[in-house]
Amino acid sequence: MTSTTLLAKVPAQGPVLAFHGSHYKALQKAYPPRTVPETWPETAVDSDTVLDMLNELFKDAAKNTRYTRWRGARNVMRWLERFDGETWQQRWRNSPLDKHLALDLPDLGPWVREHADPIPDGVLRSGILGMACADVIRPDPRWLLTRRSRHMRQIVAECRDPDGFSALEAKAAPGVWDAKLGLQARNHISTIILAKGGKVSDITVGDCLELRGIEHETMATGSGRSLFYLWLKDLEVFPPDAPATLRDFKRRAGQVSVEELVDRYQLQCRPVRDLIVDYLTERQPALDYTSLEGLSRNLAQLFWADLERHHPGIDSLRLPKNVATAWKERIRTKTRRKRQPDGSYIEITTERQSAISVLNVIRAFYLDISQWAVEEPGRWAPWVAPSPVKEAELNYKKHARRQKAKSDQRTRERLPVLPTLVEAADRQLKEARTRNEAALAAAPGATFSVLGKNYTRIRHPRWADGVAANTVYDEDGRRCTFGYTENRAFWAWATVEFLRHTGVRIEEMLEVSHHSITQYTLPTTGEVVPLLQIAPSKTDQERLLLVSPELADVLGAIICRVRDAAGTVPLVRSYDVGEKVWNPPMPLLFQWRTGGQNRPISETTIRRALNETLDFAGLTDNTGQPLDYQPHDFRRIFITDAIMNGLPPHIAQVIAGHDDISTTMRYKAIYPMEAIEAHRSFIARRRSTRPSEEYRRPTDAEWDEFLGHFELRKVSIGTCGRAYGTSCIHEHACIRCPMLRPDPRQRWRLVEIRDNLVDRIAEAEREGWLGDVKGHGTTLEGAKDKLAQMDAQAARSKQSIYLGMPSFGDIAARSTVADTETGS
Known part of the structure; x- marks a missing residue:
């Protein structure tokens, strides 16, 4: 049932409160951020000493740059002297600037231009940045995030900790350090150093957690925002038990009470x-x-x-x-x-x-x-x-029947067109690779042609990994990222191939790791059989699947794609969306590199990539509407196809990982033609077990005897229903016999018999013939029973509709005349 209405007049549903999980709260408790002290040596000096420190700190900078920072810092300190505090940090905290997150400089710019020096706000910002780099003040991370300077990462790296940033550069992947993702990660690290003090080695897990939380509240989220944490962890700045990643700790919050x-x-x-x-x-x-x-x-x-x-x-x-x-x-x-x-x-x-x-x-x-x-x-x-x-x-039975009918219909629609989808996924991947390779070969800003279309590559690719950097403009000026397109096309192809050859659930597919590929040696022949280990999912029972040659090709392609430069599959940490827990780092096969780091592929990404392949294939159902595939459809198709091709259902149950074979049979779609063929095969098998002489052509005498048998079963008030070839064992006491099928047209005759029996019983009782009383009484009960059958049959015939079905006599090829001398 579907209906579209105006806004409802009933009370609106209250908002569902968001919450942070116990896992995130435990991390905040275990790793608190560093607190900024009230004073330290650099913030307790006078203004002249601060200016001398700035001259020394930026002595290698250009003369104009050095003077701008010196001049801006001098005017900022003049303004800060108006507020209470014994140190510059205390005066900064008491000023309105520390609490104001707007991009302008309230009170500071107008006051300086009126009472001290008519300079622009840019000079004042340069002075604040110089004072922060000299550790004279430590602005709040929120303030730094909203006023991030493009010079901040360079100044912090050169003046505060050049050795620490050099070590970080050695940990970064090739081409990432100077790409946009690397610049973003360096900004994060520089923000923490300016806000908390110290060097790269002094940064704590709590500082990173605090920065990610503030950034989530004040800025839009985006790709690569946890790359800085990965660099610091690889540098072994954090303890061994530190979280493997900060990715999605706000959204994937863990279990709650x-x-x-x-x-x-x-x-x-x-x-x-x-x-x-x-x-x-x-x-x-x-x-x-x-x-x-x-x-x-x-x-x-x-x-x-x-x-x-x-x-x-x-x-x-x-x-x-x-x-x-x-x-x-x-x-x-x-x-x-x-x-x-x-x-x-x-x-x-x-x-x-x-x-x-x-x-x-x-x-x-x-x-x-x-x-x-x-x-x-x-x-x-x-x-x-x-x-x-x-x-x-x-009413579960009705609901289950409806669900079964819908599932079977989906399977019957999708199984025949599965080869078309497989071919489309392979063709889409090949075309995406062709475009991607052509774009990579083109110079920045150059125009190139591929697959009959013209594209222009962007001039300044700033992203990393050759994925987002491989961006072009098409003939209509639309932006296309061929790296991402090829990436999604590959994983759509891998998903289709993996699911159709294994029949596993999507969560089981995403949990398959390099360790899941194992082998078994047959004890008789010594042949090595490859196996795929499926981790427990719904039933908590792990199982092993035989790796077919087609599946082996898919696994090989995936492994070659995800290997790093050292030839190993990287360890990534995945999140169990069902149990709301983080799994330990594992060499997952379904992973890709995005945001400058390796991440497991999510269900949402898989579904989007699959939908793109379906759009490319252009499949439609019998009504002309686009045909969609859900990952679970491949599981039903796998089970249906396996059983239809002769796999015993109990073996399919083990492969699918079902606890009950009835669940497996619910997954198996039923085809009408399949039921007809199975019934015909059953009849053929039954015929093969009977004597062959029973299926010879009958002679004329045998056919006449067969038809005559049914004629001899006719009596005055109906037909005898005994089996062919048997004789009457009731000595023709038809009214008493339960095998008599009374004819409603002979009801009047049975009424006469009943009335006659009543009179004869009365006579026998009057004359004292007790044996006749008992015998006629039994016959009378039989007559009454037959009358009741006639009345019931007549009532049913009034409610039925005659369909013109021929009787036996109408369809018999031959007829015969019963030998009246033999009797019935």
Whole structure:
């Protein structure tokens, strides 16, 4: 169900609070940033000494540069003398400049031009930078980030710690130091030195954490912002237990407590909030973190927060019938806001696929509280209430059938066109490589032609790794980065090939490392068989897959691509998005170099690259709409194709890593033609086991005898239903026999027989013939039973529609006349 409406009139859903995980908080506690002291020798000297220090510090600079910094510092100190403090740092902290993050210089510039020296703000900024480089003042990192000078990294490297920066340059990858990424990383390090003092070797993990947090709050995030930390760690400035990277520590925040999970949804009723926290705490030991987070979302957001929005002041789990009914109606749909081209918003309502699961969670919540109240009445009994969700409302079979039908339809649409997608992915990669190589061969600013189109390479590539630097303009002036395009095309090709040859889940694919490739020697022949080890994912059971020659080619191409100059696969640290934990550094195969460092490829990147390949292939479904592939579609296609080609389902279960074979069979799509062929094969196998003489052409005498058998089974009130070739074992007592199929057209005859039996029983009772009474009574019961069958058959015939189906006599090729002398 999908509908588009105007903005809803019900209360808007409250914002879900963002939070930082326990992992990030633990790092902040374990690695606090350095504090800036109130005084140190350089900041406690007088103004003349400061000017002498600047002359000595910049003695090798150009005369004009040296004078500009000296003049700017002299006027800044004149202004700072107006504020309280015994040191220049104290006066700086008491001035409005330290707390003002705008790019201009409030109070400082106007005061200097009015009372001291009519100089521009640029000279004053140069003076502040000179004082910071001389360690006279230590501005806040926020102030430095908003007023970053392009000369800062060079001045700090030359005047504060030339040896430290030389060591960092040796750790940088070739071509990165002077590229834009390298300049950005040097700015980060220079900012920390100016804000905290000391040299490169004095920088701590806490300083880096603080800078990344401030940068996340004050500036837009971008690529390569954690490269400076990688350089410092490679320089062994940090302790061995320091984090491997600062990448995404704000967004990928790690696990949080149960209280923080619930408090994201800002529940108003404190007792119910505490109850949900207690319930989740009780369930936590038996759940993984992903399940715990999903359970908290169902209980706190989809259940109680929804009730509070529509029924303010609610404070009891005992829901009135109308409240429970309204909530169940709302939970069956979900609404999202979509921005229109004109800037307005509309609400799109769709069916919630997980509605049955949410209802089941709420029912289990009520039932668990009722059961626990027996063991701990003081804790749970006050909250016992009837469940608003009845067992009859949890129709899993219908939901499962619908899901199975949708999955089978997706597989039937995508399996036949998989070769086309494979060919398109290979062709896209070849074209991307051709463009990339042509762009790399062209000189900066030169125009070149490739694949029938003209491009112009940018004049000053400043990025690193030959990826972002390989940027061109097409004939329409649009900017194209061939390095990134070739990168995504390769990983799209690798994804398609890897998934279709292994059938693994996408999270398992991204966790495959160089260590996962192993081998097994057959004990009988000594043949070496390559194997691929799949790490535990959903079922916590690791498994081994046989590496086919096609898969071996893919693995070889990936390894050749990710190897570094030393010939080894770099170690990278990945983040488990399910359990919200960082994995130890491993030589992952699905990694690439971006932002000046090696990073694992995310699911989002894989899906985007796959979508680009689908757009390139131009695949459509039977309605003409673009055909999309999800990574999990390859898993269903793999299982379906394997079983259809003769792989036993229980072997497919082991390869797929399913706990239950029924799960494997749900993945396997059913084809109508497949069912027909299987039935025909079954009949053929049954025929092959019977005597061949049964399938010879019957003689005329045999055919007449066969047809005559059915004619001889006809009696006055119906037809005998005994099997062909058998004789009557009831001595023709047809009214009593359960094999008699009465004919509704002979009902009048059976009524006469019944009435006659009634009269004869009355006569036998009058004359005292007890044997006849019993015998005629049994026959009378049989007659009544046959009458009931006739009436039921007549009632059904009135409700049915005649389809013109021929009878046996109509379709028989030949007929015969029964021998009346033999009897029936």
